[in-house]
Amino acid sequence: MNTQTQTQIQSELPKTYNPKDVESKWYPKWKNGKYFKAKKGKLNKTFSIIMPPPNVTGKLHMGHALDNTLQDVLIRYKRMKGFETLWIPGVDHAGIATQAVVEKKIWDEQKKSKHQIGRKEFLKTIWEWKDAHQGLIIEQLEKLGISADWDYFVFTMDPIPNEAVRKVFVKWYQEGLIFQTDYIINWDPTIQSAISDAEVEHKEVKGAFHYIKYLLKDATSAAADVAVDHLIIATTRPETLLGDTAVAVNPDDERFKHLIGKKIIIPIVNREVPIIGDNHVDITLGTGCLKVTPGHDFNDFEIGKRHNLPIVNILNKDGTINDVALDYQGLNVIAARAKIIKELEEQGLYIKKEDCIHQVGHGQRSSSIVEPMVSKQWFVNVKKMAQESINAVNENEMRFFPKNWENTFFSWLREPKDWCISRQLWWGHQIPVFYCENENCNHIWASVDDLEKVQSDGCPKCKGKIHQDPDVLDTWFSSGLWALSTLGWPNEKAMKEKSFDKFFPTSTLVTGFDIIFFWVARMMMMTLNNTGQVPFRHTYIHAIVNDKHGRKMSKSLGNGIDPLELIEQYGTDAMRFTITAGSGYNRYLNLDPAQTEGYRNFINKLWNAFRFIHPFLKEERALDLELHSNNHDLNNFLTHHDRWILSALNSVADICNKAIDEYRFDDASLAIYSFVYDKFCSWYIELSKPILYGADVEEKRKRISILKYIFRKILALLHPMVPFITEELWENLKEEGEDLLIVQEYPESNKKLDFISDQNNMNKFIEIICSIRNLRQSVNVKPKDEVDIHIFIDNPELKNYLLQNASSLSDLAKVKALNCNLLSQKSTQNTPAKSISLATSDCEIYLPLSGLIDIEEYVGRLKKDLQKTEVEFGKLKMKLENKNFSENAPSEVVAEVKDKAQELEKKLNSLRSMIANL
């Protein structure tokens, strides 16, 4: 190739990499080329992941970007390693969230409530909305470059997941694990549904203790002493007195125990209730007297059960006071509280108020205050499956990465409460329980058959008319079956089509710690219970994304980062690399767009490294190790620098493999990053320039083949993290007939390419060049100006190496004449008189000066170095003289310290003689 064509090629490539065109080009090629589909690889092993399904309502946020990028890195890595890989994507119906969005939409457009529209019509609208929205989420996921098998795509309310839900529900119903009962549950008045314990978040709220007098029955006045004609109750929720059905004291409380069995009057409602003795009451807390409201307090509910107290419900479904007290009917809790306090004051029953801060439950979705309320709900007894899940983790059937997350998992499963699974919503899997409407029959049963079939069959006992339970299941009920239903379970035909046996149990679950309870634990329980197997072998818990100062991203703070904007600005690869470089075993990832900018620069660096070798590519094939079947041959073929870069590459490949296997994406990313910058670009490319522009054709051909070899490996190592640019560049580097990079082999370390002495020599060589540059800058020599250098070397082998590579040294340190002697030959005659110098452990380097220098400053530098070295040497010497050290420390540690001490001693001597000779 002549110079003219070289220039032409170079001008075709822009100086800066443009991610947009490349990204839009490659995704369709991979997808349409079926590269995301599972194919048998060289290992004859499978690797499968189920994607945590994003909500169908959602807009992709940073958490999704992180979650999916890491899964994609694993999938691409394993695919290249030769696993048969399958990544199953999906979307969640997200019961409450979706219903709320569509309800609002209908209200905005038609000013109609869902009840006005009717259940059937409402569900039809919501399905239409879902179909329209699902595509948006998929489109956004594709922008991340994820290599999921879209043919496997599942929606949580598709027929198969629905079949799974019905099957499990009926099984548990028949086993008695699912039961319906009146129980105190968390009621979300905004959503107007029960929610599970896990969906309640406790937040600190300013409140107050209100001290209220309750008069004893037959009390003559309200003025006399406590325990004579009244009791004082402290409460943060005075309005709940409308539902009080007892007052409790501790049976051992000397102050009050004589009152047990007597009657007391609830103010306002003037209800006569018993005073009871219960050990739950803490004598030391509050006033020692406790109002008991079994309908609206978890503890009181338990007390009520023990004492057979009636339950009075004071709230409507929307959280307002019901007809229990007509004066208060329709007021919300806050208003009712104020009105009650006022009325108590008027009656002289209100004593005082003490401000306090207390924890109040809020609905995770609605953020409104959750009201404990008694209602009829469906529950699952999960005790046994919880224990099975704990066992599975203890027996390493499923492992957490990082391991300590298993404690969180255990803490939830150790004492599990019954799981409230019914929701008073319309959008979701409807509970497959049917009721016979014939009053003489009243049969209740669960059926796996769909509604139409059950309806046409009628009641199995009396053939009467039937109806289905109107409630739907908690979203997590279907999510809990995700590992099974995405692979077709329980439908045998679908399982066969989706190769259930091949891909189940899945390999790794990648998710955040915030849903260990909601999801990881439930999937474990439900999958173990139904198949006896774990849903996945590993769970990698990744970081939660925060802003750059570690604050949660939130709308109110306005500190959210939109991944699509980040992609728009810096490209998908840069965003992905920010994520991988920041993901290891950390709990949080504090995301700073400046980092992404830095990694965008890295991508650009890679692009330009390619621009450099590009004109030469057509001239030569990549180095083929097969051609050099024995080490001797290979050694002869390679130069010092070739052996050095190949060994360095080898170490990086080793690190990348080990790191990704252990989910240390950060270690893998940073290792290859630093290889590209600090080894390949800074040194190997620089060292190659004279050869590529030089006259020695044979040498040039060899160098091109190695550059090409290294660059191909770099692209392969980087591909899982930054798939787009690597695939784009691969197109130029692949040999005739080679397939896309996405299916190339992932590099592994190769013992044949470990050249230890070349690594050592090169490190010394770099140290010498940096020292010369340091000297040059310290006296302001212009970068272009060439200088004379005198080096005295302690070690003959290194001297030899230096002479062999003298031209490289000249190039990189701009040295005009190199004068190199052994240190033993140093004398006043051959040491430049007027010079500045610097010492390493192996050599003394002198830069002769023609002009004047600032002796003071220069001597200061030498002295500073001397002092530092003396301190270090002193430390090591003390260590060596300490018998305890030489006797107790491992011999290799002692040997290392000895070596180091020797090196420092040499350097000390050099520095001292330099200072003395000034």
Add this chain to the structure above:
RNA sequence: AGGGCCAUAGCUCAGUUGGUUAGAGCGCUACCUUGACAUGGUAGAGGUCGUAAGUUCGAAUCUUAUUGGCCCUACCA
């Protein structure tokens, strides 16, 4: 109240089982447009690892206490 996590350079973080002079990115300073790249290059400044005590030949790393921050669970009349 119980449990867990964190504290390392101006900022954000690495630092494997205790073992050479504690690392990176960004930021900062000086110099440089050199035939891949100013989204660049070269050189450099800057931490003794929250505090205190202890174990050890040796501690950022282990133990205890303490301060500050975060999270989870339970509950508060």
